[in-house]
Amino acid sequence: MPDVATIVAERLQAAFDTLSPGADPVLRPSDRADFQANGALALAKRLGRTPREVADEVVAAVDLVGICDRVEVSGPGFVNLVLSVRFIEDRVRAMADDARLALDRVPVPQRVVVTYSHPNVAKEMHVGHLRSTVIGDSLCRMLVHLGHDVVRENHIGDWGTPFGMLIEHLTDVGEEKAIHELSVGDLSGFYQAARASFDSDDTFKERSRHRVVLLQSGDPETLRMWRVLVDHSITYFDEVYAKLGVLLTDDDIRGESFYNPLLAKVVEDLDALGLLVEDDGARCVFPPGFTNRHGDPLPLIVQKSDGGFGYAATDLACIRDRVDRVGATQLLYVVGAPQAQHLQMCFAVARMAGWVPEGVGVEHVAFGSVLGTDHRMLRTRAGSSVRLVDLLDEAVERAAAVMAERGRDVTLLGGELTRVARALGIGAVKYSDLSTDRLRDYVFDWERMLSFEGDTGPYLQYAHARICSIFRRVEDATDATDAIDATDATDATRIALAAPQERALGIALLGYASAIGASVGELSPSKLCAYLYDLATTFTTFYEHCPVLRAPDLETRKSRLRLAETTARVLREGMGLLGMEAPERM
RNA sequence: GCCCCCGUAGCUCAGCGGAUAGAGCACCGGCCUCCGGAGCCGGUUGCGCAGGUUCGAGUCCUGCCGGGGGCGCCA
Numbered sequence: 001m002p003d004v005a006t007i008v009a010e011r012l013q014a015a016f017d018t019l020s021p022g023a024d025p026v027l028r029p030s031d032r033a034d035f036q037a038n039g040a041l042a043l044a045k046r047l048g049r050t051p052r053e054v055a056d057e058v059v060a061a062v063d064l065v066g067i068c069d070r071v072e073v074s075g076p077g078f079v080n081l082v083l084s085v086r087f088i089e090d091r092v093r094a095m096a097d098d099a100r101l102a103l104d105r106v107p108v109p110q111r112v113v114v115t116y117s118h119p120n121v122a123k124e125m126h127v128g129h130l131r132s133t134v135i136g137d138s139l140c141r142m143l144v145h146l147g148h149d150v151v152r153e154n155h156i157g158d159w160g161t162p163f164g165m166l167i168e169h170l171t172d173v174g175e176e177k178a179i180h181e182l183s184v185g186d187l188s189g190f191y192q193a194a195r196a197s198f199d200s201d202d203t204f205k206e207r208s209r210h211r212v213v214l215l216q217s218g219d220p221e222t223l224r225m226w227r228v229l230v231d232h233s234i235t236y237f238d239e240v241y242a243k244l245g246v247l248l249t250d251d252d253i254r255g256e257s258f259y260n261p262l263l264a265k266v267v268e269d270l271d272a273l274g275l276l277v278e279d280d281g282a283r284c285v286f287p288p289g290f291t292n293r294h295g296d297p298l299p300l301i302v303q304k305s306d307g308g309f310g311y312a313a314t315d316l317a318c319i320r321d322r323v324d325r326v327g328a329t330q331l332l333y334v335v336g337a338p339q340a341q342h343l344q345m346c347f348a349v350a351r352m353a354g355w356v357p358e359g360v361g362v363e364h365v366a367f368g369s370v371l372g373t374d375h376r377m378l379r380t381r382a383g384s385s386v387r388l389v390d391l392l393d394e395a396v397e398r399a400a401a402v403m404a405e406r407g408r409d410v411t412l413l414g415g416e417l418t419r420v421a422r423a424l425g426i427g428a429v430k431y432s433d434l435s436t437d438r439l440r441d442y443v444f445d446w447e448r449m450l451s452f453e454g455d456t457g458p459y460l461q462y463a464h465a466r467i468c469s470i471f472r473r474v475e476d477a478t479d480a481t482d483a484i485d486a487t488d489a490t491d492a493t494r495i496a497l498a499a500p501q502e503r504a505l506g507i508a509l510l511g512y513a514s515a516i517g518a519s520v521g522e523l524s525p526s527k528l529c530a531y532l533y534d535l536a537t538t539f540t541t542f543y544e545h546c547p548v549l550r551a552p553d554l555e556t557r558k559s560r561l562r563l564a565e566t567t568a569r570v571l572r573e574g575m576g577l578l579g580m581e582a583p584e585r586m
Numbered sequence: 587g588c589c590c591c592c593g594u595a596g597c598u599c600a601g602c603g604g605a606u607a608g609a610g611c612a613c614c615g616g617c618c619u620c621c622g623g624a625g626c627c628g629g630u631u632g633c634g635c636a637g638g639u640u641c642g643a644g645u646c647c648u649g650c651c652g653g654g655g656g657c658g659c660c661a
Contacts, residue, residue: 026603026604028602028604029602030605031605031608032605036604036605038603038604038605041604041641041642042603042604042641042642044641045640045641051641074605075604075605076604076605076641076642078604078605118661120661157661160660160661161660161661162660162661256661279658279659280658280659281659282658282659284658284659290589290657291588291589291657292588292589292657292658293587293588293589293657294587294588295587295588298589298657298658299658299659300658301658301659303659304658304659305659306659308659310658310659310660310661311660311661314661336655337590337591337654337655337656338590338591338654338655338656339656339661340589340590340591340655340656341589341590341656341657342656342661344590366590366591368591368592368654368655369654369655371654375653377654411622435599436598436599437599437600439591439592440591440592440599441591441592441653441654442598442599443597443598443599445598448597448598448610448611451610451611452623452624453610453611453623453624454598454609454610454611454624455598455599455600455609455610455611456610458624459610459624460624462622462624463624465622465624466621466622466624469621469622470621473621518602522602526599526600530600530609533609533610534609536624537609537610537624539624540623540624540625541626543621543624544620544623544625544626545626547620547621548621549621550621
């Protein structure tokens with residue numbers, strides 16, 4: 001079912017075509033009508049006529065019978081459009097009747113590979129991994145919901161020179177102790193200890209270097225120990241993912257080691273294509289358009305002078321493999337903004353090599369840093385990076401404290417209280433991350449994100465829970481005057497949008513599809529956040545002015561229950577697409 | 587030095603080339619015996635600077651200022 005904006009746009013397009021084929025109607029939401037079409041102004045200039053004249057002709061030509069009540073020219077040549085209430089009612093009704101809330105699947109699904117999270121083996125997950133994980137996960141959920149074929153990829157750092165020292169450290173402390181350290185999640189301790197030995201002990205350093213060679217050459221015992229490190233780290237990652245509530249599973253892991261066997265061929269083929277240049281002993285590709293500090297061409301180093309492969313080689317192998325073997329038609333890299341240049345160079349080289357054909361999209365879904373309230377990179381008091389688990393645990397603790405403040409700890413039973421605190425805390429963290437435009441750095445502020453007031457996760461969850469409470473009242477009604485049949489909410493009545501607040505809510509509901517469309521189109525969950533917040537506040541206004549259970553007559557009550565129910569469904573589904581839970585009580 | 591991102595109200599953020607630049611928080615004044623105050627009404631303050639393109643610029647272009655990041659063998 002096409003959404004309202006699309007329908008109106010099509011009709012306007014037809015009208016504009018009669019004046020000048022292909023002219024853009026420039027349809028926009030308006031604060032003085034439901035929509036406004038601004039296209040007449042630009043078109044008038046091209047036709048050498050006055051904007052009002054052109055706008056008048058558009059109004060005369062456009063067919064919006066049954067869709068708009070008023071179509072009129074205003075100001076210098078804007079066409080203001082006011083939807084007919086009956087039309088809104090019908091569309092809302094159709095939405096309410098539809099299991100998918102009138103959200104169409106895409107006609108041509110893409111196979112989208114989404115690369116996100118990518119923690120490093122034997123290293124702590126920290127706030128830096130938060131945004132990638134949360135944003136990537138939400139994008140996956142939305143893409144899946146629209147019917148795309150999504151392949152999640154967790155490109156963990158499980159290969160390379162650090163593993164020499166990590167494995168040697170493993171042999172030093174003994175496997176049993178090492179496994180214990182890794183399993184209690186003291187990854188940073190393990191890594192730092194290895195690092196310390198490496199920096200201070202030349203013998204250890206030499207052993208580490210030798211160990212890297214053994215690892216690269218496939219020595220079975222070395223590989224076995226490597227596997228120990230990787231497996232226990234993955235177990236730890238899974239714990240974090242479980243706390244965070246994301247879709248990633250072990251099946252999604254495609255570590256750097258996975259691409260290792262493909263690296264030689266990457267270099268070989270680049271060479272065969274004549275793209276490889278040897279520079280200072282390193283084998284590089286110089287994609288056009290990239291320069292260094294002296295204005296000289298910037299190399300993408302695929303093979304280092306010591307013969308080892310650079311990470312560019314892995315990234316190229318990955319792109320190639322995803323396209324060739326996985327059949328990706330779109331690749332999304334949810335990676336921090338600082339890596340923009342590196343990724344652009346990889347993409348450019350992959351295109352040069354013909355590994356990314358026309359029609360296959362490769363995109364860097366970049367994001368800014370997480371800042372503390374002091375506007376500096378978020379760090380602990382001691383100055384180290386914040387462990388992700390600590391941050392998540394604190395979120396849940398703080399949410400529980402907020403619940404206690406509100407006295408909910410006496411209303412909800414222990415188990416439910418715990419579940420709600422988790423949903424609230426994690427939801428608050430996710431929402432504060434997702435609701436800011438990706439590219440901006442954003443300020444991490446506990447007070448703000450956990451507030452029930454303003455543009456926060458808890459606000460949305462609370463809005464949803466309160467709507468649910470209306471329906472609990474419906475079911476529990478014992479008072480004869482208050483009693484409403486439970487089927488009232490879902491039986492087939494007309495939706496009536498008589499009050500302005502009802503009409504506004506109807507319009508807001510109908511904006512769901514285009515909000516999802518914008519969010520996916522721009523790969524920005526923040527668009528969906530903004531929509532859901534607007535829907536929640538619009539519902540609040542409606543709820544304030546339009547009694548639901550105490551509506552004046554049965555038809556109105558049914559209609560309003562239907563509106564409430566549909567709002568709750570959109571909120572629930574929308575939060576779900578952001579990776580947030582929507583408890584029915586809190 | 588070069589490249590990228592960011593600069594909108596006291597604070598956190600929206601603004602897809604179009605009408606008087608919007609929210610939330612905070613602050614001030616009033617209101618509500620309301621289905622769980624996610625309350626309601628009103629008020630105060632803003633596009634870093636300077637040019638340019640355009641009928642029209644917060645939005646596009648150029649330069650500058652300020653903040654962050656990146657710039658060949660770490661990933």
